[in-house]
Amino acid sequence: xxxxxxxxKGAAFERLMVNKINARLELGNYENRVKRNLDQSFVKGLxxxxxxxxxxxxxxxxxxxxxxxxxxxxxQVLHSSGDNLIPVLIYKFNFKEIHAVIPAHLVSSLPKxxxxxxxxxxxxxxxxxxxxxxKGNVHSK
Numbered sequence: 001x002x003x004x005x006x007x008x009k010g011a012a013f014e015r016l017m018v019n020k021i022n023a024r025l026e027l028g029n030y031e032n033r034v035k036r037n038l039d040q041s042f043v044k045g046l047x048x049x050x051x052x053x054x055x056x057x058x059x060x061x062x063x064x065x066x067x068x069x070x071x072x073x074x075x076q077v078l079h080s081s082g083d084n085l086i087p088v089l090i091y092k093f094n095f096k097e098i099h100a101v102i103p104a105h106l107v108s109s110l111p112k113x114x115x116x117x118x119x120x121x122x123x124x125x126x127x128x129x130x131x132x133x134x135k136g137n138v139h140s141k
Contacts, residue, residue: 011036013060014048017090017098020122021051024129029140047080052138055081059091067096069119074101078114086136087114090122098122106132 014036021034032051040046049056057077059069069091081087089101104110104118107128125132133139 009060010058013092014058017056017058018049021049024126025138028130028133030133030138031141032138045080047077050085052133052136053084053086054088054136054138055085056088056090059089061091062094064093064096067093067099069099069101074117081114100125102132106135 018034018036025032025034034049034051034056037046037048037050040048047055048058055077057073057080059073069089073089073091074087077087077089086103086106090098091101092098098121099119100122101117101119102125103112103114104116105112107118107125110116130140
């Protein structure tokens with residue numbers, strides 16, 4: 001059995017997500033495009049992707065029985081986003097669908113509080129894409 005390097009796996013997931021995000025932005029007639037933040041490999045505290053006011057952290061891991069994200073991942077993106085950006089965590093375990101974690105206020109009438117989160121399959125989040133993008137200061141043409 002071939003052993004997969006975790007950095008290689010993570011970089012491949014980053015490229016996949018950049019392509020998915022850019023395809024969705026293009027579909028929605030947005031001017032913005034994203035690219036991998038290669039500096040995040042060398043500078044602590046940077047996210048994988050930035051889009052408007054969004055700070056996006058990507059995680060690709062092996063096996064999980066629960067498909068639940070790790071609290072340390074959310075704390076990492078909270079740190080990267082600081083006080084001015086909106087944290088977004090996108091993750092995938094082997095043989096599971098891609099999931100996202102966002103502050104619940106992006107999809108509800110709750111007050112802004114990054115500690116109250118909403119977790120769902122990424123496809124479900126895409127159904128609310130335009131509403132979420134507007135809250136992150138990303139607008140279509």
